[in-house]
Amino acid sequence: MPTLSRRSLTLAVCAAVVAVLLVVAAFAPLPVTIVEPGLTANVLGTDKGTQIITISGTPVRATSGQLRLVTIAATRPDASVHFVDVARAWFRTNEAAMPRDSVYPHGGSVQANDKANLKEMADSQAAATGAALGHLGLSPSKVTVQLHLADVGGPSAGLLFTLGIIDKIQGDGHGADLTGGRVIAGTGTIDAHGTVGAVGGVPLKEQAARNDGATVFLVPRAECSDATAQLPGGLRLIPVETLDGTLAALADLRAGRQTPTC
Template sequence: MPNVSRRTRILAVCAAVVAALLAVAVFAPLPVSIVEPGLTADVLGADQGTQIITVSGTQVRKTSGQLRMVTIQATAPDASVHFTDVWKAWFKKDQAVMPRDSVYPSGGSVKDIEKANQKEMTDSQDAATTAALKHLGLSPAKVTVDLHLEDVGGPSAGLLFTLGIIDKIDGDGRGGDLTGGRTIAGTGTIDGSGKVGAVGGVPLKEQAARRDGATVFLVPRGECSDAKAELPSGLRLIPVDTLDGALDALDALRSGGRLPAC
């Protein structure tokens, strides 16, 4: 048998170690989620046969057009994502890879995460109601707003809920619709004072919006860079910082006035 040099043996061992590490890298689960465009819902309409926004204690008007809240959908929090999944997602325009902690920041069990997401949605709906009634000068002691949307969690529909409540009660303040008859989508958190906050996943949400017929997309101004990077054809981008700014932009859109730009 020919002699095998010490150098050759060392190289063979190193190659075996590298191969083992590569195998682990390929097959070991990664702390990421694969996300893609999710459902959208017209907050002026119904979800599973129930109106998404129901108002009592004041007159409600008939609306036209659509205000569509948008979502992303991600691999389940307990699902394993591997290198091959990430590799495939890299080449798909309708998929992205995000740190799991940014998609499911609460951690814990699946049940804990679902509970946390539902609380964020409830808190968002409460803030949207507060911001809308404050803008309209209506007392929450006299006017009741119920928001119903199944199978959606998180706070990112806050802005659209607020606009939907205002459109249901007051429209543009002159008897017309906030939408001007258009299909308008958007995303953004909101607090009780009407400040709009960032949400993440904007490029995929834009895809969902355009897929479902939107021609205008409201985006938190701080996410303009992401929003412009992969803006779908036929979708007009409008950045907003506050509820008042969003209402002013929609007024300008209806009247042909100057719109804010990213």
């Protein structure tokens, strides 16, 4: 029986070690999260039978069209994600693998992340209310805005909440809806001064928006590159940077004029 040379034996041992390492790598949990298009919600409507935006202290108006906030859904921070999950997401347009700490920056605790997301949502709602009332010249001591939306956290709905409050109170200021009767979706943080900020996950949010009937998508201008990479057919992008700029773009859209583009 022939014997293996020292070189052949070394190669065989190395190959076996590599094979074991590959098997271990394939089944070892990775510090990533799989994300996909999440739910959308029309802020001018209801959530589980409750108005998402409730306003008292000033007259409100009936609205048509929709202003849909969009979300992404992610595996929980304590879920095990393996190489096979990442490989599958790589070949799918409706999934993506993202570093876990970029999706869950508050660590691996479900409770800690849920608490942080709820606080970010509360802060976002306060900023959205401040931006809307400031734009309308209304005092928060006289006008009360309550925002209700279950199962959604984080700050990325700020811009849409602001637009929803303005639409319910004033519309375009001349009796027309901000939407012009369209289904408009969008994402972006907002501060009390009306500055729109980036949020992440835009390609998947665009898919969620298009799935729920949106034809226009408001995106922070800083995320134009991501927004155009996998833009669904039939969805028109409008990049925005400020609340005033967003309202001006929507006015141009209603009037059939050219709107900003990426």
